[in-house]
Amino acid sequence: MPRVEFNRICKTYADGTRAVVDLDLAVADREFLCVLGPSGCGKSSTLRMLAGLESISSGDLVLDGRRINDVPPQARDMAMVFENYALYPHLRVFENIAMPLVARRRPRAEIRERVQQVAETLQIVEYLRQRPQTLSGGQRQRVALGRAIVRRPKMFLMDEPLGHLEAYLRVQLRAELRRLHERLGATTIYITHDQEEAEAVSDRIAVMENGRLQQLGSLVDLLDRPINRFVAEFIGRIPINMLPARLAGDGQNLQVGAAMMPLSGAQSAKLRSGGTDPLTLGIRPEHVALSSGSAGETISGLSGRVRVIEPQGDSTVIIADTPAGRVSALVPSGCVPSAGEVIELHFAMDCAHVFGADNINLLRAARNSE
Amino acid sequence: MSTIVPDKKNAVGAATGARNLAIYLAACLFVGFGLFPLYMMITTSLKTDQQTFAWPPVWLFTPRFQSYYNALFVFGGRSADHYLFNSLVVTLSSSALAVFLGAMAAYGLARFRFRGNRDVAFYILSTRFAPPVGFIVPIYLMVQRSGLLDTQIALIVVYTSMNLSFVTWILRGFFLEIPIEIEEAALVDGYTRWQIFLRVALPLVRPGLAATAILSAIFSWNEFLFASILAPGDAATIPVYLAGFSASMNIDWGEYMAVGTMAVLPIMIFTLALQRHLVRGLTFGAVR
Numbered sequence: 001m002p003r004v005e006f007n008r009i010c011k012t013y014a015d016g017t018r019a020v021v022d023l024d025l026a027v028a029d030r031e032f033l034c035v036l037g038p039s040g041c042g043k044s045s046t047l048r049m050l051a052g053l054e055s056i057s058s059g060d061l062v063l064d065g066r067r068i069n070d071v072p073p074q075a076r077d078m079a080m081v082f083e084n085y086a087l088y089p090h091l092r093v094f095e096n097i098a099m100p101l102v103a104r105r106r107p108r109a110e111i112r113e114r115v116q117q118v119a120e121t122l123q124i125v126e127y128l129r130q131r132p133q134t135l136s137g138g139q140r141q142r143v144a145l146g147r148a149i150v151r152r153p154k155m156f157l158m159d160e161p162l163g164h165l166e167a168y169l170r171v172q173l174r175a176e177l178r179r180l181h182e183r184l185g186a187t188t189i190y191i192t193h194d195q196e197e198a199e200a201v202s203d204r205i206a207v208m209e210n211g212r213l214q215q216l217g218s219l220v221d222l223l224d225r226p227i228n229r230f231v232a233e234f235i236g237r238i239p240i241n242m243l244p245a246r247l248a249g250d251g252q253n254l255q256v257g258a259a260m261m262p263l264s265g266a267q268s269a270k271l272r273s274g275g276t277d278p279l280t281l282g283i284r285p286e287h288v289a290l291s292s293g294s295a296g297e298t299i300s301g302l303s304g305r306v307r308v309i310e311p312q313g314d315s316t317v318i319i320a321d322t323p324a325g326r327v328s329a330l331v332p333s334g335c336v337p338s339a340g341e342v343i344e345l346h347f348a349m350d351c352a353h354v355f356g357a358d359n360i361n362l363l364r365a366a367r368n369s370e
Numbered sequence: 371m372s373t374i375v376p377d378k379k380n381a382v383g384a385a386t387g388a389r390n391l392a393i394y395l396a397a398c399l400f401v402g403f404g405l406f407p408l409y410m411m412i413t414t415s416l417k418t419d420q421q422t423f424a425w426p427p428v429w430l431f432t433p434r435f436q437s438y439y440n441a442l443f444v445f446g447g448r449s450a451d452h453y454l455f456n457s458l459v460v461t462l463s464s465s466a467l468a469v470f471l472g473a474m475a476a477y478g479l480a481r482f483r484f485r486g487n488r489d490v491a492f493y494i495l496s497t498r499f500a501p502p503v504g505f506i507v508p509i510y511l512m513v514q515r516s517g518l519l520d521t522q523i524a525l526i527v528v529y530t531s532m533n534l535s536f537v538t539w540i541l542r543g544f545f546l547e548i549p550i551e552i553e554e555a556a557l558v559d560g561y562t563r564w565q566i567f568l569r570v571a572l573p574l575v576r577p578g579l580a581a582t583a584i585l586s587a588i589f590s591w592n593e594f595l596f597a598s599i600l601a602p603g604d605a606a607t608i609p610v611y612l613a614g615f616s617a618s619m620n621i622d623w624g625e626y627m628a629v630g631t632m633a634v635l636p637i638m639i640f641t642l643a644l645q646r647h648l649v650r651g652l653t654f655g656a657v658r
Binding site: 014051052053072073074076078079080082084086087088089090099100103104147151157 | 483549551552554555556557558559560561562565570573574576
């Protein structure tokens with residue numbers, strides 16, 4: 001059963017660019033792993049090394065216990081789906097899907113049967129006689145998927161396969177991808193820069209930046225327990241609030257602007273042991289509550305003036321200016337203050353993250369220990 | 371009021387109509403200018419001597435094919451078909467070789483990164499910078515020493531080498547236009563480099579293959595200098611044979627033009643057949 005291990009993999013290009021640095025990553029059999037990151041973070045290089053399209057500068061790439069650094073792409077038994085589909089423009093859809101089988105010299109009857117089967121799964125039977133240029137983006141992507149699944153490979157590698165599609169098609173196709181994965185059970189590595197997509201299709205998400213793996217986990221992990229400032233800022237539908245903070249003299253409170261935020265025992269212990277100023281408080285808009293008018297009722301409030309109101313359906317994003325900086329809050333659309341109003345912002349401190357000067361999350365796993 | 375609008379329209383229509391007419395006239399004149407020698411050649415080959423030299427020129431006449439018959443079956447020595455056949459063999463072989471070898475070289479230059487890649491590509495093109503007369507003596511000596519004087523092989527080798535440089539240069543541009551992902555997809559699909567070259571890359575540069583094939587064929591078919599020196603006798607090509615005509619005492623214009631027509635015909639058919647690709651091939655990249 002396929003199991004892939006990246007052992008201290010590095011990729012340095014001829015011009016000196018370090019695309020991937022010391023990557024350690026193990027992908028389990030039948031897992032659907034998403035690699036998520038901003039463009040240029042090394043996720044495509046990682047996938048291309050796995051496919052054999054890019055040489056590995058150092059480290060070991062291990063597939064089922066066998067080092068495959070020098071195995072040519074033809075012999076790796078992986079199927080890849082490219083962002084721009086990479087269909088063969090001179091061949092019809094049928095021949096496009098049949099290509100991997102032709103390469104393996106399967107008998108003609110078997111090829112016809114398997115292509116037909118795949119075309120039925122992907123609902124592209126009626127296009128089999130057409131050329132790729134005559135198809136829409138969504139249809140082309142189905143053909144590319146068909147070409148990948150027709151040979152039943154050990155692994156699927158997908159490089160932003162839905163990147164060029166319209167929003168509604170993306171949602172539709174990613175659901176199909178997930179269904180296909182559950183049916184075929186092949187290990188899949190999927191690259192995207194869209195966290196919603198990553199969440200929808202994958203079992204685990206690997207976040208990369210600057211060629212380094214930052215964190216590996218489920219989306220909930222990444223949201224609630226970001227390992228560092230980059231992950232906290234990169235993950236999340238609405239950007240996390242980052243406010244300068246420092247540990248109050250008594251060690252029991254976090255001082256943000258003039259406000260004192262009470263810390264739990266475990267939190268304050270962690271901050272006292274590892275915290276060095278300057279600290280940064282990270283709090284998601286979902287964990288900020290509002291109260292208007294009655295100021296000074298609680299010490300954990302930060303007062304601010306409402307600047308921007310962004311309705312988002314049943315909830316609304318409020319952006320307020322506070323002495324400590326801009327803070328956004330996600331509130332139910334029923335109780336939205338008006339612009340210019342002075343409001344009190346309350347942070348759910350048990351969901352807060354505090355980052356030290358080295359951007360590491362000092363409170364990570366704080367809630368686990370509680 | 372309503373009558374004004376159609377009037378205006380007609381005025382505009384007439385203006386563009388007149389402009390179109392002028393453009394068509396100019397185009398017709400130009401085409402006529404280009405085709406007139408061809409017309410003269412073909413009609414002369416179908417006339418009797420009296421008709422050829424008559425004044426005013428005879429425009430309407432009953433065509434006769436005596437000149438063709440004479441050129442092919444009556445003339446002493448080797449007749450025109452022998453040299454036509456030589457030309458055909460030399461042209462087809464050298465063009466096919468040049469395009470095939472050039473495609474492989476171009477693919478290598480386009481797809482593999484190695485030190486001095488661009489220098490090699492430019493060096494290949496630079497071999498065409500010198501005028502061919504400049505190296506006719508060394509080539510003559512090489513052909514002579516290898517005992518290939520007056521053989522088709524000598525001409526095939528020389529023409530192939532001369533065509534190879536521009537075929538390589540043009541096709542390199544075509545290969546560079548193929549998105550690299552298509553070939554990477556083929557690699558992952560399980561194809562070897564050689565299979566990708568044959569099954570994916572070559573079909574995708576078909577317009578380029580057609581364009582370079584036509585250009586090499588025209589060159590080889592028309593080439594006179596090397597042919598006359600390296601293969602003046604039995605292996606002579608049609609231009610050399612044609613040149614021999616004007617050297618004889620009195621020129622049989624009918625037969626001369628008949629052979630000329632037969633010499634032009636194959637390359638015309640070849641070019642017309644591939645013309646669509648030629649236009650697409652030579653403007654490739656510019657139109658995208």
